[in-house]
Amino acid sequence: MNRLKELRIKKGLTTRELSKFVSVNHSTITNLENGKTSLNDDYIKIFCSFYNVSSDYLLGLSNERKYSTIPVAKLPIYRHIYANEPKLRPDDYLGDDFAPGDMDLNSCIYVINPDDSMRSSGLNKGDQLIIEFTNQADNNNVIVVAKNNDHGIIRRVIKTDTNVLLLADNDIPVISLTDEWKMIARVRRVVKNI
Numbered sequence: 001m002n003r004l005k006e007l008r009i010k011k012g013l014t015t016r017e018l019s020k021f022v023s024v025n026h027s028t029i030t031n032l033e034n035g036k037t038s039l040n041d042d043y044i045k046i047f048c049s050f051y052n053v054s055s056d057y058l059l060g061l062s063n064e065r066k067y068s069t070i071p072v073a074k075l076p077i078y079r080h081i082y083a084n085e086p087k088l089r090p091d092d093y094l095g096d097d098f099a100p101g102d103m104d105l106n107s108c109i110y111v112i113n114p115d116d117s118m119r120s121s122g123l124n125k126g127d128q129l130i131i132e133f134t135n136q137a138d139n140n141n142v143i144v145v146a147k148n149n150d151h152g153i154i155r156r157v158i159k160t161d162t163n164v165l166l167l168a169d170n171d172i173p174v175i176s177l178t179d180e181w182k183m184i185a186r187v188r189r190v191v192k193n194i
Contacts, residue, residue, distance in 0.1 A: 005033040080151035120169035131185040
């Protein structure tokens with residue numbers, strides 16, 4: 001029998017909390033812990049990395065483990081962020097939630113994805129997105145942009161020789177990044193709305 005449940009309990013996490021750290025659905029985690037779903041190579045890599053243990057230890061083949069505490073943090077969750085100051089408004093604050101400890105969380109918050117414009121890319125309305133406040137993005141990054149005093153929308157950056165285009169996955173018209181449209185943040189990670 002694998003040690004998934006034992007390791008999760010030692011970290012003091014519920015399956016729902018763990019699912020946000022490793023981007024695996026909480027019911028899948030429960031099935032993996034109970035042996036109803038087999039641990040494939042992808043799951044083994046995810047959990048070994050998160051718990052900092054060898055695959056042999058995770059699978060119960062060895063008692064030798066290299067366990068260390070991976071830091072976890074809480075980030076504030078906001079319904080919207082805005083182009084103009086203040087970017088964050090008290091009436092949009094929804095609380096705090098756990099964030100994965102495997103990434104630098106400076107200048108990061110959670111924001112709720114406002115629509116399904118990036119659904120084909122796996123970003124659904126209501127998903128929590130870890131975003132980093134920055135005005136720098138590489139080609140194909142997913143970013144938060146807004147104009148005037150509107151709240152942010154999610155788009156993909158496509159750089160051409162002469163322009164920076166902002167695309168959605170559906171039939172919404174392409175936007176050009178101009179002085180009218182401001183980049184607010186870059187999406188660092190998607191945490192599914194579970």
